[in-house]
Amino acid sequence: MATTLYEKIFNRHVVREDNDTYLIYIDRHLIHEVTSPQAFEGLRLANRPIWRANSILAVPDHNVPTTDRKKGILDPISKIQVETLDNNCDAYKLTQFKMDDERQGIVHVIGPEQGSTLPGMTIVCGDSHTSTHGAFGALAMGIGTSEVEHVLATQCLIVRKFKTMQINVNGVVGKHITAKDVALHIIGQIGTAGGTGYAIEFSGSAIRDLSMEGRMTLCNMAIEAGSRAGLVGVDSKTISYLKDRPFSPKEELWEQAVESWKELISDEGAAFDKVINMEASSIEPQVTWGTSPEMVCGINESIPCPEAEKKESNQKGYQRALDYMGLKESMPITDITLDKIFIGSCTNSRIEDLRAAAQVVKAKKIAKNIKLALVVPGSGLVKAQAEKEGLDKIFIDAGFEWRDPGCSMCLAMNADRLEQGERCASTSNRNFEGRQGQGGRTHLVSPQMAAAAAIHGKFIDVRELD
Amino acid sequence: MLPLIRHEGVVIPLDRSNVDTDAIIPKQFLKSIKKSGFGPNLFDEWRYLDQGEPGEDSTLRKINPDFVLNKPQFAKGTILLARENFGCGSSREHAPWALLDYGIRIILAPSFADIFYGNCFKNGILPIAISKELTNTFFDKSQSSQGLKLLIDLENQFIIDGSDKYDFDIDAFKKYCLLEGLDDIGLTLKHSVDIKNFENNYHSQFPWLTK
Numbered sequence: 001m002a003t004t005l006y007e008k009i010f011n012r013h014v015v016r017e018d019n020d021t022y023l024i025y026i027d028r029h030l031i032h033e034v035t036s037p038q039a040f041e042g043l044r045l046a047n048r049p050i051w052r053a054n055s056i057l058a059v060p061d062h063n064v065p066t067t068d069r070k071k072g073i074l075d076p077i078s079k080i081q082v083e084t085l086d087n088n089c090d091a092y093k094l095t096q097f098k099m100d101d102e103r104q105g106i107v108h109v110i111g112p113e114q115g116s117t118l119p120g121m122t123i124v125c126g127d128s129h130t131s132t133h134g135a136f137g138a139l140a141m142g143i144g145t146s147e148v149e150h151v152l153a154t155q156c157l158i159v160r161k162f163k164t165m166q167i168n169v170n171g172v173v174g175k176h177i178t179a180k181d182v183a184l185h186i187i188g189q190i191g192t193a194g195g196t197g198y199a200i201e202f203s204g205s206a207i208r209d210l211s212m213e214g215r216m217t218l219c220n221m222a223i224e225a226g227s228r229a230g231l232v233g234v235d236s237k238t239i240s241y242l243k244d245r246p247f248s249p250k251e252e253l254w255e256q257a258v259e260s261w262k263e264l265i266s267d268e269g270a271a272f273d274k275v276i277n278m279e280a281s282s283i284e285p286q287v288t289w290g291t292s293p294e295m296v297c298g299i300n301e302s303i304p305c306p307e308a309e310k311k312e313s314n315q316k317g318y319q320r321a322l323d324y325m326g327l328k329e330s331m332p333i334t335d336i337t338l339d340k341i342f343i344g345s346c347t348n349s350r351i352e353d354l355r356a357a358a359q360v361v362k363a364k365k366i367a368k369n370i371k372l373a374l375v376v377p378g379s380g381l382v383k384a385q386a387e388k389e390g391l392d393k394i395f396i397d398a399g400f401e402w403r404d405p406g407c408s409m410c411l412a413m414n415a416d417r418l419e420q421g422e423r424c425a426s427t428s429n430r431n432f433e434g435r436q437g438q439g440g441r442t443h444l445v446s447p448q449m450a451a452a453a454a455i456h457g458k459f460i461d462v463r464e465l466d
Numbered sequence: 467m468l469p470l471i472r473h474e475g476v477v478i479p480l481d482r483s484n485v486d487t488d489a490i491i492p493k494q495f496l497k498s499i500k501k502s503g504f505g506p507n508l509f510d511e512w513r514y515l516d517q518g519e520p521g522e523d524s525t526l527r528k529i530n531p532d533f534v535l536n537k538p539q540f541a542k543g544t545i546l547l548a549r550e551n552f553g554c555g556s557s558r559e560h561a562p563w564a565l566l567d568y569g570i571r572i573i574l575a576p577s578f579a580d581i582f583y584g585n586c587f588k589n590g591i592l593p594i595a596i597s598k599e600l601t602n603t604f605f606d607k608s609q610s611s612q613g614l615k616l617l618i619d620l621e622n623q624f625i626i627d628g629s630d631k632y633d634f635d636i637d638a639f640k641k642y643c644l645l646e647g648l649d650d651i652g653l654t655l656k657h658s659v660d661i662k663n664f665e666n667n668y669h670s671q672f673p674w675l676t677k
Contacts, residue, residue, distance in 0.1 A: 012668075013668075015657070015660055015661055015664045016657060016660055018639070019638060019639070021637070021638075021639045023654060023657065023660075023661075025661070025664055025665065025668060027675050034496050034497075034558075035557065035558065035559065037499035038499065038500065038501045038559075041499070046649075046651070048651070048655075051661075052665075054676075054677050062496075063497065075497075077497040077498070077520055077521070078497055080497075080499065081497050081498075081499055084499050118674070118675070120672070121675065126557055126559075127556070127557055128555065128556045128557040128581055130557075142556075142557040142581055143557060143581070144557050144558075144559035144562075144581060144584065144585035144588060145501075145559040145585075146559060146585065146588035146589070147584070147588070149651065150650065150651050150654065153651050153654075153655065154651060154654045154655060154658070154661060155661060155665065156654055156661055158639070158650060158654065160637065192484060192551060192554055193484075193550065193551040193554070193577060193579070196551070196577065196579060196580055197580065226551070226554065226579060226580070228580050228581060247677075249674035253673060253674040254674075256673070256674065257672075257674045260672065292484050292486075314483065316481075317482070317483055317484065320482075411488075411493050411556075412493060413493045413494070413496065413497065430486075430488070430555060430556075432486045432488045432489065432555060433488070433489060433511065434488060434489070434492055434511045435488050435493075438492070438511055438517045
């Protein structure tokens with residue numbers, strides 16, 4: 001029978017089934033400092049061992065400073081949380097990249113970078129953006145802390161099957177249109193709850209054309225469409241990306257693995273519960289204007305009127321969002337003036353993102369009204385690679401700050417944040433009220449669009465800068 | 467985990483859709499390594515007029531009198547009523563910990579985000595998806611002068627509003643765990659032989675996944 005990629009991966013991990021509730025085996029468990037301390041505490045209180053310690057890769061990322069790292073963490077509460085992760089990893093002898101390790105970085109950047117993320121795996125992490133790893137044809141999903149403890153103790157998760165959705169993006173995207181624009185466009189179409197209860201497989205020629213970095217950006221944003229797991233089928237790009245990564249299988253095992261990975265695509269004619277088709281060429285550079293990722297439009301559009309929104313329950317939300325964002329209906333997006341720029345996060349902090357942004361700012365200066373423009377690479381290795389290519393100099397010459405890796409201003413758990421009323425063009429994933437700092441106003445965009453906004457001081461269609 | 471069998475309480479109407487977990491408990495409070503003590507910071511940015519920091523005495527802070535939790539008629543509420551897609555955003559279990567610490571045991575909304583929905587059950591909170599019509603009815607009633615008191619009967623799967631009874635759906639396993647207050651790790655470990663056998667078999671089939 002023709003089977004979807006999701007079902008193929010799911011079926012090979014079923015340990016037992018009872019009344020549509022499944023116990024599934026977990027291959028890889030990624031851990032960071034924010035959602036794990038209570039899980040380790042629970043394990044200790046119940047006197048339970050860790051089932052398979054070598055399934056775990058741990059890294060501190062949410063709380064880490066992006067400047068003067070040698071001084072350590074100045075915030076005493078953040079410091080305790082990172083030290084707690086260190087202590088837990090030491091006590092249970094887990095693989096961890098500590099804050100001073102060059103391999104440290106955002107958990108969803110380092111997993112693939114290390115080859116710790118492999119096709120066909122089930123991957124979990126106490127972080128909703130775990131959907132990122134689905135780019136490799138893996139079933140990857142965010143879990144809560146109770147489930148982190150459950151996986152630590154049992155190597156399994158209790159789940160029900162997701163429904164399946166296929167989103168086909170056909171055709172070819174235009175110049176400067178990135179995976180981020182595709183993701184935001186999809187969310188604008190199906191809404192932030194459009195994927196709730198589904199695993200979304202992205203397919204079609206525009207997805208095949210994406211690099212692995214682009215596919216990670218797309219799957220990363222699946223959760224912003226409500227879907228816990230995004231997926232892209234395995235192809236030659238997947239396999240070349242993983243070759244010779246530190247955790248990737250080697251020699252004979254590599255050959256064997258590659259042979260098995262080739263099956264990790266949805267069969268011709270496999271039935272999905274829902275299929276959505278989109279045309280790639282119609283996608284414009286996207287900018288969010290509100291406080292939910294679905295409040296998004298093209299750069300050359302204007303902010304919609306709340307009355308134009310069909311769903312009555314959304315109208316109030318639209319008005320509240322405009323009030324919070326300090327914007328008026330019908331205002332052109334290109335009239336929005338910015339205070340800060342953030343290029344980073346598990347969505348857009350990989351080498352390809354930095355290259356694309358650097359190309360836009362090369363030999364230019366950031367506008368006078370921009371108070372702060374940050375580039376926060378996704379990992380120490382991304383940072384080193386960027387420096388090898390001279391990207392750091394391009395950013396610094398343009399007036400950006402070149403920081404150390406971490407989650408940084410995506411969620412502002414460290415010192416990087418927006419002040420009350422400040423407006424930011426951000427390559428991150430959430431524009432919720434207060435997300436980047438209380439009273440802060442976030443506009444989600446691609447790295448190119450953030451870079452262009454830094455130079456222009458306002459949003460501008462990056463294609464006009466060529 | 468605290469079992470939940472029947473629960474009677476006052477409904478708190480939070481008239482918003484897409485309430486995200488950043489709003490339920492803002493990021494600065496996630497630095498705690500404990501599961502308790504988040505209640506005073508539930509909906510922190512909506513509930514107070516100043517900016518909250520961990521470790522502060524929240525009784526000394528300036529409250530936002532317009533926010534629903536600060537209205538006297540809802541002060542003792544334990545049933546939260548909201549609009550679509552409640553709990554969207556991050557996987558932080560700090561969100562249900564904050565709700566529980568505040569005293570919320572039941573959440574009624576037309577729909578919930580997946581991760582949040584699952585996290586509630588692990589902490590003795592029952593989220594119930596209700597129709598949009600019933601949501602509207604409950605909003606109208608809870609915002610009236612006498613407010614709304616509901617009885618939730620999990621065992622028989624009823625929401626009881628005086629003489630009106632509405633049934634609701636729930637996954638049988640989740641219901642069982644909630645009724646009994648069960649730790650599901652203990653339940654899973656009863657199958658540890660199955661897991662071990664599966665693991666051996668699986669790793670011989672996919673030997674590159676053993677590390």
